[in-house]
Amino acid sequence: xxxxxxxxxxxxxxAERTRAELIEMATDEFAERGYSGARVxxxxxxxxxxxxxxxxxxxxxxxLYLAVLERAYAEIRAAERAVDVDHLDPVxxxxxxxxxxxxxxxxxxxxIKLVGVENAQHARHMRxxxxxxxxxxxxxxxxxxxxxxxxxxxxxxSGVDALDVHxxxxxxxxxxxxNRHTFGALFDRDLLDPDRRVHYRTMLGDLVxxxxxxx
Amino acid sequence: xxxxxxxxxxxxxxAERTRAELIEMATDEFAERGYSGARVxxxxxxxxxxxxxxxxxxxxxxxLYLAVLERAYAEIRAAERAVDVDHLDPVxxxxxxxxxxxxxxxxxxxxIKLVGVENAQHARHMRxxxxxxxxxxxxxxxxxxxxxxxxxxxxxxSGVDALDVHxxxxxxxxxxxxNRHTFGALFDRDLLDPDRRVHYRTMLGDLVxxxxxxx
DNA sequence: CCATCTATGTACTAACTGGTACGTTAGTTA
DNA sequence: TAACTAACGTACCAGTTAGTACATAGATGG
Numbered sequence: 001x002x003x004x005x006x007x008x009x010x011x012x013x014x015a016e017r018t019r020a021e022l023i024e025m026a027t028d029e030f031a032e033r034g035y036s037g038a039r040v041x042x043x044x045x046x047x048x049x050x051x052x053x054x055x056x057x058x059x060x061x062x063x064l065y066l067a068v069l070e071r072a073y074a075e076i077r078a079a080e081r082a083v084d085v086d087h088l089d090p091v092x093x094x095x096x097x098x099x100x101x102x103x104x105x106x107x108x109x110x111x112i113k114l115v116g117v118e119n120a121q122h123a124r125h126m127r128x129x130x131x132x133x134x135x136x137x138x139x140x141x142x143x144x145x146x147x148x149x150x151x152x153x154x155x156x157x158s159g160v161d162a163l164d165v166h167x168x169x170x171x172x173x174x175x176x177x178x179n180r181h182t183f184g185a186l187f188d189r190d191l192l193d194p195d196r197r198v199h200y201r202t203m204l205g206d207l208v209x210x211x212x213x214x215x
Numbered sequence: 216x217x218x219x220x221x222x223x224x225x226x227x228x229x230a231e232r233t234r235a236e237l238i239e240m241a242t243d244e245f246a247e248r249g250y251s252g253a254r255v256x257x258x259x260x261x262x263x264x265x266x267x268x269x270x271x272x273x274x275x276x277x278x279l280y281l282a283v284l285e286r287a288y289a290e291i292r293a294a295e296r297a298v299d300v301d302h303l304d305p306v307x308x309x310x311x312x313x314x315x316x317x318x319x320x321x322x323x324x325x326x327i328k329l330v331g332v333e334n335a336q337h338a339r340h341m342r343x344x345x346x347x348x349x350x351x352x353x354x355x356x357x358x359x360x361x362x363x364x365x366x367x368x369x370x371x372x373s374g375v376d377a378l379d380v381h382x383x384x385x386x387x388x389x390x391x392x393x394n395r396h397t398f399g400a401l402f403d404r405d406l407l408d409p410d411r412r413v414h415y416r417t418m419l420g421d422l423v424x425x426x427x428x429x430x
Numbered sequence: 431c432c433a434t435c436t437a438t439g440t441a442c443t444a445a446c447t448g449g450t451a452c453g454t455t456a457g458t459t460a
Numbered sequence: 461t462a463a464c465t466a467a468c469g470t471a472c473c474a475g476t477t478a479g480t481a482c483a484t485a486g487a488t489g490g
Contacts, residue, residue, distance in 0.1 A: 015467070034335055037251035040448060050469055051449085061448065115397055116331055120249055123396035136401040163402055164418065171390030172383065179389065181338035182330055186351040187378055203379065210425045230437070255478060265439055270479065 019057050021047045027068045031113035035065060035121060062125075069118065070129045072111045077135050079104055085142065090150030094212065095205040097143060098169045102201050105173040106192070112177045140166050147212070156212040165208060172204050234272050236262045242283045246328035250280060250336060277340075284333065285344045287326045292350050294319055300357065305365030309427065310420040312358060313384050317416050320388035321407070327392045355381050362427070371427040380423060387419050 025046040029038045040061050044051035058064040083100050085093035105112060118126050126132060143162045150156035180191045191200070240261040244253045255276050259266035273279040298315050300308035320327060333341050341347065358377045365371035395406045406415070 018467080034249050034251065037249065039446095041446095049467095052469065053467080055449070056467075113335065115394065116335065119394050119396045120328070120331065121396075123400040126397060126400050133401060133403070140402065163404060167390065167398070167406070168387070168418075168422070170394075171386045174394065175382070175386030175389055179330065179334050179385075181334045182341060183382070185338040185341050186348060187355065188348070189378060191382070203383075207383070207422060207426055210428075210430075211422055213425075215425075233437080254476095256476095264437095266479085267439065268437080271437075276478065 015057075018047075018049050018053055021049065022054060022057065022064065023067055023071055026064050027072065027110055027114070030065055030068055030117060031110040034117050038065075040064075066125055066128060069114060069125060072108075072114055073129065073132055073135065076104065076108070076111065080139055083142070085146055090146055090153060090155050091209055093146045094143075094150070094165075094208055097146065098204050098208050099201060101169050102173050102204055105177050106197075109177055112174060115174070116178055150212065154214075157214045160212060165211070168211065169204065169208060172207070176200060230272075233262075233264050233268055236264065237269060237272065237279065238282055238286055241279050242287065242325055242329070245280055245283055245332060246325040249332050253280075255279075281340055281343060284329060284340055287323075287329055288344065288347055288350065291319065291323075291326065295354055298357070300361060305361055305368060305370050306424055308361045309358075309365070309380075309423055312361065313419050313423050314416060316384050317388050317419055320392050321412075324392055327389060330389070331393055365427065369429075372429045375427060380426070383426065384419065384423060387422070391415060 022043065026038070026043045029043045029046070033039070038061075040051055040054060043064070044054060047053075054061070054064055058067055080100070083097065085096055088096060118124075140162050143166055147156055147160065147162050147165065151158050176191045184190050190196075237258065241253070241258045244258045244261070248254070253276075255266055255269060258279070259269060262268075269276070269279055273282060295315070298312065300311055303311060333339075355377050358381055362371055362375065362377050362380065366373050391406045399405050405411075
């Protein structure tokens with residue numbers, strides 16, 4: 001008789017699965033209702049386990065929230081690493097980076113909401129998540145390399161800070177996702193309408209490259 | 216004996232003052248803690264009156280929040296009306312409009328937070344505040360007039376939507392205020408540092424006029 | 431100065447909510 | 461297969477919080 005797989009799919013007790021399921025559902029709940037609005041009971045009810053397990057694995061609501069933040073940023077890390085801009089000319093590379101951010105924001109609304117939740121709390125929790133600073137700094141370093149290449153080639157003007165460009169890209173992408181509801185209510189325009197997606201994606205590229213171009 | 220002023224400043228019972236004070240403090244509390252995070256008791260404690268008055272004047276937490284939202288937008292309405300761009304050339308007018316938005320965002324962080332709170336709730340309450348749509352539409356109409364003038368003078372390229380320009384301006388200003396905490400934590404840069412204020416204000420003007428310029 | 435209504439304060443309650451005490455079962459190992 | 465431990469579930473508690481019943485004092489008109 002061959003040994004059954006060590007972790008069968010119908011397994012009753014599976015620490016990893018329970019943990020992952022809690023984080024998954026907690027992500028939605030925290031993103032949807034904010035930190036204090038999120039209900040521990042509701043998170044548990046969405047899973048196949050009980051509230052008790054939140055305290056067993058994480059210790060409490062706050063630590064669960066921290067775990068959610070950590071995983072959300074870890075996912076972005078993975079996505080950003082996939083970008084390879086070295087074989088593109090500076091202008092195309094800049095556009096590519098902006099587009100990756102654009103796509104990422106659109107594909108991860110829950111993450112965007114978590115960023116909003118964190119800011120509402122003055123980023124108090126985020127400071128406790130190790131490695132975040134290094135991660136994001138490297139993203140800016142990548143951008144800085146592209147700008148440097150562009151300056152050398154005489155394509156970009158000098159005196160432009162990479163972090164400012166990153167901020168510009170982020171602000172455009174963030175606003176489109178985060179504020180779509182008030183914007184829609186005030187101007188009757190859905191910023192996430194698929195028919196306008198290409199338009200805004202191109203607009204962002206035009207903005208960024210336009211800002212870098214020599215006058 | 217002359218009659219004392221009908222509404223003396225030290226007046227014990229003053230419905231208007233009590234109402235206004237409640238809205239004032241509720242604005243801070245809702246902006247700081249979000250809708251569900253805000254505590255009715257805390258709002259009352261910040262005023263010279265009691266929680267009872269919230270129910271007496273507004274009916275409940277939700278209606279108080281609505282009153283807060285309404286007043287916040289009414290204040291902006293007044294500020295935006297003060298802008299007079301007709302005597303400026305299109306490029307200068309465009310910069311001026313962007314700067315007014317920039318300044319307004321910086322001066323009203325509580326309002327920015329309320330916008331975030333509203334988006335977190337899918338703008339559910341905002342739809343019930345009458346007159347908001349007209350107000351904001353007129354702001355875009357103003358912008359549209361400037362763009363039209365610029366096109367006629369051959370200064371701006373055609374095919375640019377006023378609402379898109381408005382979105383660009385808003386996104387830049389909004390992000391700088393709303394996300395300063397996470398941005399500061401991740402990149403160790405305070406976006407609201409007074410020393411960088413002029414830089415970002417100019418950057419926004421460059422961005423907008425650059426986007427409109429013919430290539 | 432009296433009658434009346436508006437504005438206000440106090441003291442509650444019912445429901446909610448994060449957290450926990452305690453018992454039980456599944457998987458593992460000797 | 462017995463003993464042991466990690467994983468899990470139930471039932472509950474204590475603190476909090478939006479909302480309210482009720483009493484009362486200030487303003488106002490006659």
